[in-house]
Amino acid sequence: MQEGPFGADELWLLVAAGLVFLMQAGFLCLEVGLVQTRHATATAMKNTLDWVVVGVAFSLVGFGLMFGASAGGWIGSGPALLGIGVGGRDSLFFLFQLGFAATAATIVSGAIAGRASIVSYLVASSLMALLIYPVFGHWVWGGALTGSPGWLEAIGYRDFAGSSVVHAVGGVVGLVGAWIMGPRLGRFAADGSTRNLDTHSFSLSLLGVTVLWVGWWGFNGGSALAFDGSVGGIIVNTNLAACAGSLVGFAHARRFQANREIEIKLVGGLLSGLVAITACANVVSPLGALAVGASAGVLHNLASEWLLRRARIDDPVGAVPVHAVCGVWGVLCVAIFGRADLLPHDRLTQLGVQALGAGVCVAWAGAVGWLVFQAVRRSVGLRVSPAEERAGIHLGFSGEEEAANSAPTGLDPDELRALLGEAARR
Amino acid sequence: MKSELAFDQVAIRMGSGHNLLAAAEWLGLPVGEQFELISGARVEFLLEGEPVPTRDALRSMASR
Numbered sequence: 001m002q003e004g005p006f007g008a009d010e011l012w013l014l015v016a017a018g019l020v021f022l023m024q025a026g027f028l029c030l031e032v033g034l035v036q037t038r039h040a041t042a043t044a045m046k047n048t049l050d051w052v053v054v055g056v057a058f059s060l061v062g063f064g065l066m067f068g069a070s071a072g073g074w075i076g077s078g079p080a081l082l083g084i085g086v087g088g089r090d091s092l093f094f095l096f097q098l099g100f101a102a103t104a105a106t107i108v109s110g111a112i113a114g115r116a117s118i119v120s121y122l123v124a125s126s127l128m129a130l131l132i133y134p135v136f137g138h139w140v141w142g143g144a145l146t147g148s149p150g151w152l153e154a155i156g157y158r159d160f161a162g163s164s165v166v167h168a169v170g171g172v173v174g175l176v177g178a179w180i181m182g183p184r185l186g187r188f189a190a191d192g193s194t195r196n197l198d199t200h201s202f203s204l205s206l207l208g209v210t211v212l213w214v215g216w217w218g219f220n221g222g223s224a225l226a227f228d229g230s231v232g233g234i235i236v237n238t239n240l241a242a243c244a245g246s247l248v249g250f251a252h253a254r255r256f257q258a259n260r261e262i263e264i265k266l267v268g269g270l271l272s273g274l275v276a277i278t279a280c281a282n283v284v285s286p287l288g289a290l291a292v293g294a295s296a297g298v299l300h301n302l303a304s305e306w307l308l309r310r311a312r313i314d315d316p317v318g319a320v321p322v323h324a325v326c327g328v329w330g331v332l333c334v335a336i337f338g339r340a341d342l343l344p345h346d347r348l349t350q351l352g353v354q355a356l357g358a359g360v361c362v363a364w365a366g367a368v369g370w371l372v373f374q375a376v377r378r379s380v381g382l383r384v385s386p387a388e389e390r391a392g393i394h395l396g397f398s399g400e401e402e403a404a405n406s407a408p409t410g411l412d413p414d415e416l417r418a419l420l421g422e423a424a425r426r
Numbered sequence: 427m428k429s430e431l432a433f434d435q436v437a438i439r440m441g442s443g444h445n446l447l448a449a450a451e452w453l454g455l456p457v458g459e460q461f462e463l464i465s466g467a468r469v470e471f472l473l474e475g476e477p478v479p480t481r482d483a484l485r486s487m488a489s490r
Contacts, residue, residue: 115446117442117443117444119442119443120443181446182435182445182446182447182448183446184475185435185472185474185475186474186475186476187475188474189474190434190473190474195474376443377440377445379440379441380440380441380442380443381438381439381440381441381442381443381444381445382443382444382445383437383443383444383445383446384443384444385437385439385443385444385470386437386444386470386472386475386477389475390475411464411480411481411484413465416461416464416465416484417461419484419485419487419488420457420460420461420464420484420487420488421457422487422488423453423457423484423487423488423490424457426487426488426490
Protein backbone atom coordinates (compact mmCIF):
# COMPACT_ATOMS: atom_id res chain seq x y z
CA MET A 1 0.00 0.00 0.00
CA GLN A 2 1.55 3.26 -1.12
CA GLU A 3 0.72 6.17 1.22
CA GLY A 4 2.04 8.98 -0.95
CA PRO A 5 3.06 11.50 -2.00
CA PHE A 6 1.02 10.66 -5.04
CA GLY A 7 2.11 11.30 -8.60
CA ALA A 8 0.56 11.30 -12.03
CA ASP A 9 -0.45 7.62 -11.81
CA GLU A 10 -2.58 8.22 -8.75
CA LEU A 11 -4.04 11.44 -10.13
CA TRP A 12 -5.02 9.64 -13.31
CA LEU A 13 -6.62 6.82 -11.31
CA LEU A 14 -8.68 9.36 -9.38
CA VAL A 15 -9.74 11.15 -12.59
CA ALA A 16 -10.60 7.80 -14.19
CA ALA A 17 -12.66 6.82 -11.12
CA GLY A 18 -14.58 10.07 -11.51
CA LEU A 19 -15.17 9.37 -15.19
CA VAL A 20 -16.47 5.90 -14.36
CA PHE A 21 -18.79 7.42 -11.72
CA LEU A 22 -19.96 9.85 -14.40
CA MET A 23 -21.06 6.83 -16.42
CA GLN A 24 -23.85 6.38 -13.87
CA ALA A 25 -25.28 9.67 -15.12
CA GLY A 26 -24.91 8.37 -18.66
CA PHE A 27 -26.78 5.17 -17.87
CA LEU A 28 -29.45 7.17 -16.05
CA CYS A 29 -30.09 9.43 -19.05
CA LEU A 30 -29.92 6.53 -21.51
CA GLU A 31 -32.40 4.40 -19.59
CA VAL A 32 -34.79 7.18 -18.59
CA GLY A 33 -34.96 8.26 -22.22
CA LEU A 34 -35.88 4.79 -23.45
CA VAL A 35 -38.58 3.83 -20.93
CA GLN A 36 -42.18 5.02 -21.08
CA THR A 37 -42.66 8.55 -19.76
CA ARG A 38 -44.72 7.35 -16.81
CA HIS A 39 -41.77 5.26 -15.59
CA ALA A 40 -39.11 7.95 -16.09
CA THR A 41 -38.82 9.07 -12.47
CA ALA A 42 -38.77 5.53 -11.09
CA THR A 43 -36.10 4.53 -13.57
CA ALA A 44 -33.96 7.51 -12.59
CA MET A 45 -34.49 6.67 -8.94
CA LYS A 46 -33.40 3.07 -9.45
CA ASN A 47 -30.29 4.20 -11.29
CA THR A 48 -29.42 6.48 -8.39
CA LEU A 49 -30.03 3.64 -5.96
CA ASP A 50 -27.49 1.56 -7.87
CA TRP A 51 -24.66 3.62 -6.49
CA VAL A 52 -26.20 3.66 -3.02
CA VAL A 53 -26.75 -0.10 -2.77
CA VAL A 54 -23.55 -1.11 -4.53
CA GLY A 55 -21.61 1.49 -2.56
CA VAL A 56 -22.45 -0.33 0.66
CA ALA A 57 -22.47 -3.94 -0.55
CA PHE A 58 -19.26 -3.76 -2.56
CA SER A 59 -17.45 -1.85 0.18
CA LEU A 60 -18.37 -4.24 2.95
CA VAL A 61 -18.13 -7.56 1.12
CA GLY A 62 -17.68 -7.50 -2.64
CA PHE A 63 -14.33 -5.73 -2.81
CA GLY A 64 -12.75 -8.20 -0.40
CA LEU A 65 -14.15 -11.22 -2.25
CA MET A 66 -12.78 -9.81 -5.48
CA PHE A 67 -9.37 -8.47 -4.49
CA GLY A 68 -8.52 -10.11 -1.17
CA ALA A 69 -5.85 -12.80 -0.89
CA SER A 70 -6.94 -15.64 -3.13
CA ALA A 71 -8.00 -19.04 -1.82
CA GLY A 72 -6.78 -21.26 -4.62
CA GLY A 73 -7.76 -18.77 -7.30
CA TRP A 74 -11.46 -19.15 -6.50
CA ILE A 75 -12.35 -16.52 -3.92
CA GLY A 76 -10.70 -13.58 -2.22
CA SER A 77 -10.55 -13.11 1.54
CA GLY A 78 -8.39 -11.68 4.29
CA PRO A 79 -7.54 -8.15 5.39
CA ALA A 80 -9.13 -6.60 2.32
CA LEU A 81 -12.50 -8.11 3.22
CA LEU A 82 -13.66 -4.71 4.39
CA GLY A 83 -13.09 -2.49 1.41
CA ILE A 84 -13.46 0.56 3.61
CA GLY A 85 -10.27 -0.50 5.34
CA VAL A 86 -8.09 0.09 2.31
CA GLY A 87 -5.77 3.05 2.41
CA GLY A 88 -3.39 5.11 0.34
CA ARG A 89 -3.23 4.21 -3.33
CA ASP A 90 -5.50 1.23 -2.70
CA SER A 91 -8.29 3.63 -1.79
CA LEU A 92 -8.10 5.13 -5.27
CA PHE A 93 -8.11 1.64 -6.76
CA PHE A 94 -11.15 0.84 -4.61
CA LEU A 95 -13.03 3.90 -5.87
CA PHE A 96 -12.20 2.99 -9.45
CA GLN A 97 -13.43 -0.57 -8.92
CA LEU A 98 -16.57 0.59 -7.13
CA GLY A 99 -17.62 2.30 -10.34
CA PHE A 100 -17.16 -0.97 -12.22
CA ALA A 101 -19.36 -2.84 -9.76
CA ALA A 102 -22.05 -0.17 -10.04
CA THR A 103 -21.88 -0.39 -13.82
CA ALA A 104 -22.53 -4.13 -13.71
CA ALA A 105 -25.56 -3.58 -11.46
CA THR A 106 -26.91 -0.76 -13.62
CA ILE A 107 -26.89 -2.98 -16.70
CA VAL A 108 -29.29 -5.37 -14.94
CA SER A 109 -31.66 -2.58 -13.95
CA GLY A 110 -31.93 -1.47 -17.58
CA ALA A 111 -32.95 -4.89 -18.83
CA ILE A 112 -35.78 -5.20 -16.28
CA ALA A 113 -36.92 -1.56 -16.38
CA GLY A 114 -40.58 -0.65 -16.71
CA ARG A 115 -42.00 -3.52 -14.63
CA ALA A 116 -39.54 -4.62 -11.89
CA SER A 117 -40.61 -4.11 -8.29
CA ILE A 118 -38.28 -2.24 -5.98
CA VAL A 119 -37.72 -5.41 -3.96
CA SER A 120 -36.63 -7.52 -6.90
CA TYR A 121 -34.49 -4.69 -8.15
CA LEU A 122 -32.75 -4.20 -4.78
CA VAL A 123 -32.16 -7.93 -4.37
CA ALA A 124 -30.65 -8.17 -7.86
CA SER A 125 -28.42 -5.13 -7.36
CA SER A 126 -27.24 -6.24 -3.94
CA LEU A 127 -26.37 -9.74 -5.06
CA MET A 128 -24.57 -8.39 -8.09
CA ALA A 129 -22.28 -6.38 -5.80
CA LEU A 130 -22.06 -8.99 -3.04
CA LEU A 131 -21.52 -12.14 -5.04
CA ILE A 132 -22.07 -12.45 -8.79
CA TYR A 133 -19.75 -9.70 -9.98
CA PRO A 134 -16.93 -10.03 -7.41
CA VAL A 135 -16.60 -13.80 -7.66
CA PHE A 136 -16.19 -13.82 -11.44
CA GLY A 137 -14.09 -10.68 -11.11
CA HIS A 138 -11.77 -12.51 -8.74
CA TRP A 139 -11.26 -15.29 -11.25
CA VAL A 140 -10.06 -12.75 -13.82
CA TRP A 141 -8.59 -9.80 -11.91
CA GLY A 142 -8.10 -11.24 -8.42
CA GLY A 143 -4.37 -10.68 -8.38
CA ALA A 144 -4.49 -6.93 -8.98
CA LEU A 145 -3.68 -6.04 -5.36
CA THR A 146 -2.22 -9.19 -3.87
CA GLY A 147 -0.42 -10.70 -6.85
CA SER A 148 -2.18 -14.04 -6.30
CA PRO A 149 -4.19 -14.49 -9.49
CA GLY A 150 -7.62 -15.99 -9.96
CA TRP A 151 -7.81 -19.28 -11.84
CA LEU A 152 -8.84 -17.83 -15.18
CA GLU A 153 -6.11 -15.21 -15.02
CA ALA A 154 -3.61 -17.96 -14.19
CA ILE A 155 -4.40 -19.93 -17.35
CA GLY A 156 -3.90 -16.85 -19.51
CA TYR A 157 -7.47 -15.53 -19.86
CA ARG A 158 -7.34 -11.83 -20.65
CA ASP A 159 -10.09 -9.24 -20.25
CA PHE A 160 -8.39 -5.87 -19.99
CA ALA A 161 -11.15 -3.63 -18.63
CA GLY A 162 -14.13 -5.89 -18.26
CA SER A 163 -16.00 -6.88 -21.43
CA SER A 164 -16.85 -10.07 -19.61
CA VAL A 165 -16.19 -9.17 -15.96
CA VAL A 166 -18.46 -6.12 -15.99
CA HIS A 167 -20.53 -6.11 -19.16
CA ALA A 168 -21.25 -9.75 -19.96
CA VAL A 169 -21.90 -10.53 -16.30
CA GLY A 170 -24.39 -7.65 -16.08
CA GLY A 171 -25.91 -8.42 -19.47
CA VAL A 172 -26.41 -12.12 -18.76
CA VAL A 173 -28.02 -11.48 -15.37
CA GLY A 174 -30.19 -8.87 -17.09
CA LEU A 175 -31.18 -11.40 -19.75
CA VAL A 176 -32.19 -13.96 -17.15
CA GLY A 177 -34.12 -11.32 -15.22
CA ALA A 178 -35.97 -10.03 -18.28
CA TRP A 179 -36.83 -13.57 -19.33
CA ILE A 180 -38.16 -14.71 -15.94
CA MET A 181 -39.92 -11.42 -15.24
CA GLY A 182 -41.75 -11.36 -18.57
CA PRO A 183 -42.36 -8.41 -20.88
CA ARG A 184 -43.81 -5.03 -20.02
CA LEU A 185 -47.59 -5.02 -20.35
CA GLY A 186 -48.62 -4.46 -23.93
CA ARG A 187 -45.16 -5.08 -25.44
CA PHE A 188 -46.50 -8.02 -27.43
CA ALA A 189 -49.89 -8.36 -29.07
CA ALA A 190 -52.06 -11.40 -28.38
CA ASP A 191 -50.84 -12.96 -31.65
CA GLY A 192 -47.24 -12.60 -30.43
CA SER A 193 -46.25 -9.73 -32.70
CA THR A 194 -44.27 -6.86 -31.18
CA ARG A 195 -45.87 -3.53 -30.35
CA ASN A 196 -43.98 -0.28 -30.05
CA LEU A 197 -44.29 1.39 -26.66
CA ASP A 198 -43.69 5.10 -26.28
CA THR A 199 -40.29 6.25 -25.10
CA HIS A 200 -39.71 9.22 -22.82
CA SER A 201 -37.05 11.12 -24.76
CA PHE A 202 -34.62 9.77 -27.31
CA SER A 203 -32.69 13.05 -27.13
CA LEU A 204 -32.06 12.37 -23.44
CA SER A 205 -30.83 8.91 -24.34
CA LEU A 206 -28.38 10.42 -26.83
CA LEU A 207 -27.06 12.72 -24.13
CA GLY A 208 -26.63 9.65 -21.95
CA VAL A 209 -24.69 7.85 -24.66
CA THR A 210 -22.37 10.83 -25.03
CA VAL A 211 -21.74 10.92 -21.29
CA LEU A 212 -21.10 7.18 -21.33
CA TRP A 213 -18.70 7.62 -24.21
CA VAL A 214 -16.44 10.07 -22.39
CA GLY A 215 -16.81 8.02 -19.22
CA TRP A 216 -15.47 5.05 -21.14
CA TRP A 217 -12.22 6.93 -21.68
CA GLY A 218 -11.72 6.59 -17.93
CA PHE A 219 -13.16 3.06 -17.81
CA ASN A 220 -10.63 1.72 -20.32
CA GLY A 221 -7.87 4.29 -19.98
CA GLY A 222 -7.90 4.00 -16.20
CA SER A 223 -7.60 0.22 -16.40
CA ALA A 224 -3.94 0.69 -17.26
CA LEU A 225 -3.75 1.64 -13.54
CA ALA A 226 -0.91 4.01 -14.42
CA PHE A 227 -0.52 7.17 -16.46
CA ASP A 228 1.96 5.63 -18.86
CA GLY A 229 2.49 5.58 -22.61
CA SER A 230 -0.28 3.05 -23.17
CA VAL A 231 -3.14 5.29 -22.03
CA GLY A 232 -3.38 7.42 -25.16
CA GLY A 233 -3.52 4.41 -27.47
CA ILE A 234 -6.12 2.69 -25.29
CA ILE A 235 -8.39 5.74 -25.45
CA VAL A 236 -7.87 6.15 -29.21
CA ASN A 237 -8.83 2.50 -29.71
CA THR A 238 -11.86 2.95 -27.48
CA ASN A 239 -12.99 5.92 -29.51
CA LEU A 240 -12.42 4.21 -32.87
CA ALA A 241 -14.40 1.13 -31.89
CA ALA A 242 -17.34 3.29 -30.80
CA CYS A 243 -17.35 5.17 -34.11
CA ALA A 244 -17.08 1.98 -36.17
CA GLY A 245 -19.80 0.25 -34.16
CA SER A 246 -22.18 3.15 -34.63
CA LEU A 247 -21.55 3.58 -38.36
CA VAL A 248 -21.76 -0.11 -39.15
CA GLY A 249 -24.76 -0.64 -36.89
CA PHE A 250 -26.57 2.17 -38.68
CA ALA A 251 -25.58 1.01 -42.19
CA HIS A 252 -26.43 -2.62 -41.44
CA ALA A 253 -29.87 -1.71 -40.13
CA ARG A 254 -30.52 0.38 -43.26
CA ARG A 255 -29.32 -2.24 -45.70
CA PHE A 256 -30.42 -5.49 -44.07
CA GLN A 257 -33.08 -4.73 -41.46
CA ALA A 258 -35.44 -2.41 -43.33
CA ASN A 259 -34.58 0.55 -41.08
CA ARG A 260 -36.28 -1.13 -38.12
CA GLU A 261 -35.54 0.84 -34.93
CA ILE A 262 -32.66 2.46 -36.75
CA GLU A 263 -31.98 5.07 -34.06
CA ILE A 264 -31.57 2.29 -31.51
CA LYS A 265 -29.24 0.45 -33.87
CA LEU A 266 -27.08 3.56 -34.25
CA VAL A 267 -26.59 4.13 -30.52
CA GLY A 268 -26.65 0.42 -29.72
CA GLY A 269 -23.88 -0.12 -32.26
CA LEU A 270 -21.87 2.65 -30.66
CA LEU A 271 -22.23 1.17 -27.18
CA SER A 272 -21.53 -2.31 -28.52
CA GLY A 273 -18.27 -1.07 -30.01
CA LEU A 274 -17.35 0.37 -26.62
CA VAL A 275 -18.22 -2.85 -24.81
CA ALA A 276 -16.33 -5.08 -27.23
CA ILE A 277 -13.15 -2.98 -27.25
CA THR A 278 -13.10 -2.98 -23.45
CA ALA A 279 -11.45 -6.41 -23.31
CA CYS A 280 -8.81 -5.72 -25.92
CA ALA A 281 -8.15 -1.96 -26.09
CA ASN A 282 -4.59 -2.57 -24.85
CA VAL A 283 -3.64 -5.28 -27.35
CA VAL A 284 -5.18 -4.25 -30.70
CA SER A 285 -3.96 -1.77 -33.31
CA PRO A 286 -6.19 1.15 -34.33
CA LEU A 287 -7.18 -0.85 -37.41
CA GLY A 288 -8.00 -3.77 -35.16
CA ALA A 289 -10.12 -1.47 -33.01
CA LEU A 290 -12.12 -0.47 -36.08
CA ALA A 291 -12.67 -4.15 -36.88
CA VAL A 292 -13.73 -4.91 -33.31
CA GLY A 293 -16.22 -2.04 -33.33
CA ALA A 294 -17.59 -2.79 -36.79
CA SER A 295 -18.18 -6.46 -36.05
CA ALA A 296 -19.81 -5.54 -32.75
CA GLY A 297 -22.21 -3.22 -34.59
CA VAL A 298 -23.44 -6.07 -36.78
CA LEU A 299 -23.64 -8.53 -33.88
CA HIS A 300 -25.66 -6.02 -31.88
CA ASN A 301 -28.24 -5.67 -34.65
CA LEU A 302 -28.60 -9.41 -35.18
CA ALA A 303 -28.89 -10.10 -31.46
CA SER A 304 -31.32 -7.24 -30.94
CA GLU A 305 -33.71 -8.53 -33.61
CA TRP A 306 -33.45 -12.14 -32.48
CA LEU A 307 -34.09 -11.28 -28.87
CA LEU A 308 -37.22 -9.27 -29.54
CA ARG A 309 -38.76 -11.02 -32.53
CA ARG A 310 -37.76 -14.66 -31.97
CA ALA A 311 -37.12 -15.08 -28.25
CA ARG A 312 -39.77 -12.43 -27.40
CA ILE A 313 -37.74 -11.09 -24.52
CA ASP A 314 -38.47 -7.47 -23.65
CA ASP A 315 -35.27 -5.58 -22.87
CA PRO A 316 -36.36 -1.92 -22.88
CA VAL A 317 -32.88 -0.41 -23.13
CA GLY A 318 -31.16 -3.03 -25.28
CA ALA A 319 -28.86 -4.09 -22.45
CA VAL A 320 -28.56 -7.71 -23.55
CA PRO A 321 -27.34 -7.27 -27.15
CA VAL A 322 -24.97 -4.50 -26.09
CA HIS A 323 -23.51 -5.90 -22.89
CA ALA A 324 -24.03 -9.67 -22.94
CA VAL A 325 -23.50 -10.41 -26.63
CA CYS A 326 -20.81 -7.85 -27.36
CA GLY A 327 -19.17 -8.44 -23.99
CA VAL A 328 -18.62 -12.06 -24.98
CA TRP A 329 -17.53 -10.98 -28.45
CA GLY A 330 -15.02 -8.57 -26.93
CA VAL A 331 -13.12 -11.27 -25.04
CA LEU A 332 -12.96 -13.40 -28.18
CA CYS A 333 -11.57 -10.37 -30.02
CA VAL A 334 -8.56 -10.44 -27.70
CA ALA A 335 -7.41 -13.59 -29.49
CA ILE A 336 -8.75 -12.71 -32.94
CA PHE A 337 -7.48 -9.14 -33.28
CA GLY A 338 -4.86 -8.82 -30.51
CA ARG A 339 -1.21 -8.43 -31.37
CA ALA A 340 0.40 -11.86 -31.14
CA ASP A 341 3.38 -10.57 -29.15
CA LEU A 342 1.02 -9.25 -26.45
CA LEU A 343 -0.88 -12.50 -25.90
CA PRO A 344 0.16 -15.15 -23.35
CA HIS A 345 -0.47 -18.01 -25.83
CA ASP A 346 -0.40 -18.61 -29.56
CA ARG A 347 -3.52 -17.24 -31.24
CA LEU A 348 -5.48 -20.49 -31.47
CA THR A 349 -4.75 -21.54 -27.89
CA GLN A 350 -5.62 -18.02 -26.75
CA LEU A 351 -8.93 -18.26 -28.58
CA GLY A 352 -9.70 -21.48 -26.74
CA VAL A 353 -8.83 -19.92 -23.39
CA GLN A 354 -10.92 -16.84 -24.17
CA ALA A 355 -13.87 -19.02 -25.24
CA LEU A 356 -13.57 -21.01 -22.00
CA GLY A 357 -13.56 -17.83 -19.93
CA ALA A 358 -16.55 -16.42 -21.80
CA GLY A 359 -18.44 -19.68 -21.33
CA VAL A 360 -17.66 -19.71 -17.62
CA CYS A 361 -18.84 -16.11 -17.38
CA VAL A 362 -22.18 -16.87 -19.04
CA ALA A 363 -22.69 -20.05 -17.02
CA TRP A 364 -21.85 -18.42 -13.67
CA ALA A 365 -23.86 -15.24 -14.19
CA GLY A 366 -26.73 -17.12 -15.80
CA ALA A 367 -26.98 -19.81 -13.14
CA VAL A 368 -26.73 -17.53 -10.09
CA GLY A 369 -28.94 -14.91 -11.75
CA TRP A 370 -31.55 -17.59 -12.43
CA LEU A 371 -31.48 -18.76 -8.81
CA VAL A 372 -31.80 -15.19 -7.52
CA PHE A 373 -34.72 -14.21 -9.74
CA GLN A 374 -36.52 -17.52 -9.19
CA ALA A 375 -36.16 -17.10 -5.43
CA VAL A 376 -37.72 -13.63 -5.61
CA ARG A 377 -40.42 -14.88 -7.99
CA ARG A 378 -41.46 -17.67 -5.65
CA SER A 379 -41.33 -15.58 -2.49
CA VAL A 380 -42.48 -11.97 -2.93
CA GLY A 381 -42.99 -11.63 -6.69
CA LEU A 382 -40.85 -9.86 -9.25
CA ARG A 383 -43.04 -7.14 -10.68
CA VAL A 384 -45.13 -4.18 -9.71
CA SER A 385 -48.87 -4.66 -10.01
CA PRO A 386 -50.51 -4.23 -13.42
CA ALA A 387 -52.28 -1.17 -11.99
CA GLU A 388 -48.98 0.45 -11.00
CA GLU A 389 -47.42 -0.47 -14.32
CA ARG A 390 -50.28 1.22 -16.14
CA ALA A 391 -50.24 4.28 -13.89
CA GLY A 392 -46.46 4.64 -13.71
CA ILE A 393 -44.08 3.02 -11.27
CA HIS A 394 -43.24 5.03 -8.20
CA LEU A 395 -41.97 4.09 -4.79
CA GLY A 396 -44.98 5.49 -2.96
CA PHE A 397 -47.68 3.87 -5.10
CA SER A 398 -50.86 3.93 -3.03
CA GLY A 399 -52.36 0.74 -4.36
CA GLU A 400 -55.91 2.11 -4.52
CA GLU A 401 -56.37 1.16 -8.14
CA GLU A 402 -54.66 -2.14 -7.47
CA ALA A 403 -57.15 -2.83 -4.71
CA ALA A 404 -60.02 -2.09 -7.06
CA ASN A 405 -58.67 -4.57 -9.59
CA SER A 406 -58.12 -7.18 -6.92
CA ALA A 407 -61.65 -6.94 -5.64
CA PRO A 408 -63.64 -10.16 -5.29
CA THR A 409 -64.70 -11.50 -8.65
CA GLY A 410 -68.43 -11.60 -7.94
CA LEU A 411 -68.44 -15.29 -8.73
CA ASP A 412 -69.75 -17.58 -6.03
CA PRO A 413 -67.54 -20.58 -5.28
CA ASP A 414 -69.85 -23.06 -6.99
CA GLU A 415 -69.94 -21.04 -10.21
CA LEU A 416 -66.16 -20.59 -10.08
CA ARG A 417 -65.65 -24.34 -9.58
CA ALA A 418 -68.02 -25.12 -12.43
CA LEU A 419 -66.25 -22.78 -14.86
CA LEU A 420 -62.80 -24.03 -13.92
CA GLY A 421 -63.96 -27.63 -14.12
CA GLU A 422 -65.44 -27.04 -17.56
CA ALA A 423 -62.21 -25.39 -18.71
CA ALA A 424 -60.14 -28.28 -17.37
CA ARG A 425 -62.17 -30.78 -19.41
CA ARG A 426 -61.40 -28.88 -22.68
CA MET B 427 -68.75 -23.59 -30.28
CA LYS B 428 -65.02 -22.98 -29.76
CA SER B 429 -63.78 -19.45 -29.15
CA GLU B 430 -60.53 -17.63 -28.48
CA LEU B 431 -59.27 -17.03 -24.99
CA ALA B 432 -60.26 -13.59 -23.75
CA PHE B 433 -56.82 -13.07 -22.17
CA ASP B 434 -53.18 -13.59 -23.08
CA GLN B 435 -51.49 -12.99 -19.71
CA VAL B 436 -52.31 -13.43 -16.05
CA ALA B 437 -50.87 -11.35 -13.21
CA ILE B 438 -50.62 -13.15 -9.87
CA ARG B 439 -50.22 -11.18 -6.67
CA MET B 440 -47.55 -12.59 -4.35
CA GLY B 441 -46.32 -11.01 -1.09
CA SER B 442 -45.45 -7.45 -1.98
CA GLY B 443 -45.12 -7.98 -5.71
CA HIS B 444 -46.63 -9.72 -8.69
CA ASN B 445 -45.65 -12.33 -11.24
CA LEU B 446 -46.79 -12.46 -14.85
CA LEU B 447 -47.83 -15.73 -16.46
CA ALA B 448 -48.48 -16.33 -20.14
CA ALA B 449 -51.95 -17.76 -20.81
CA ALA B 450 -50.46 -21.19 -21.51
CA GLU B 451 -48.69 -21.21 -18.15
CA TRP B 452 -51.94 -20.31 -16.40
CA LEU B 453 -53.82 -23.07 -18.20
CA GLY B 454 -51.12 -25.49 -17.06
CA LEU B 455 -51.76 -24.82 -13.38
CA PRO B 456 -53.82 -27.39 -11.43
CA VAL B 457 -57.49 -26.46 -11.14
CA GLY B 458 -57.23 -26.41 -7.37
CA GLU B 459 -54.46 -23.83 -7.52
CA GLN B 460 -56.43 -21.73 -10.01
CA PHE B 461 -59.43 -21.86 -7.66
CA GLU B 462 -57.36 -20.76 -4.67
CA LEU B 463 -55.79 -17.86 -6.56
CA ILE B 464 -59.06 -16.57 -8.01
CA SER B 465 -61.09 -16.96 -4.85
CA GLY B 466 -58.28 -15.22 -2.96
CA ALA B 467 -58.61 -12.25 -5.36
CA ARG B 468 -54.96 -12.64 -6.31
CA VAL B 469 -55.44 -12.90 -10.06
CA GLU B 470 -55.85 -10.30 -12.79
CA PHE B 471 -56.51 -11.47 -16.34
CA LEU B 472 -55.00 -9.30 -19.06
CA LEU B 473 -55.33 -8.91 -22.81
CA GLU B 474 -52.47 -6.98 -24.38
CA GLY B 475 -51.86 -5.37 -21.02
CA GLU B 476 -55.45 -4.30 -20.32
CA PRO B 477 -57.57 -5.90 -17.60
CA VAL B 478 -60.23 -8.44 -18.55
CA PRO B 479 -63.16 -9.20 -16.19
CA THR B 480 -62.56 -12.49 -14.42
CA ARG B 481 -65.94 -13.87 -15.43
CA ASP B 482 -65.20 -13.18 -19.13
CA ALA B 483 -61.79 -14.79 -18.82
CA LEU B 484 -63.19 -17.91 -17.16
CA ARG B 485 -66.02 -18.23 -19.65
CA SER B 486 -63.54 -18.04 -22.51
CA MET B 487 -61.52 -20.80 -20.84
CA ALA B 488 -64.65 -22.93 -20.49
CA SER B 489 -65.82 -22.42 -24.07
CA ARG B 490 -62.57 -23.03 -25.92
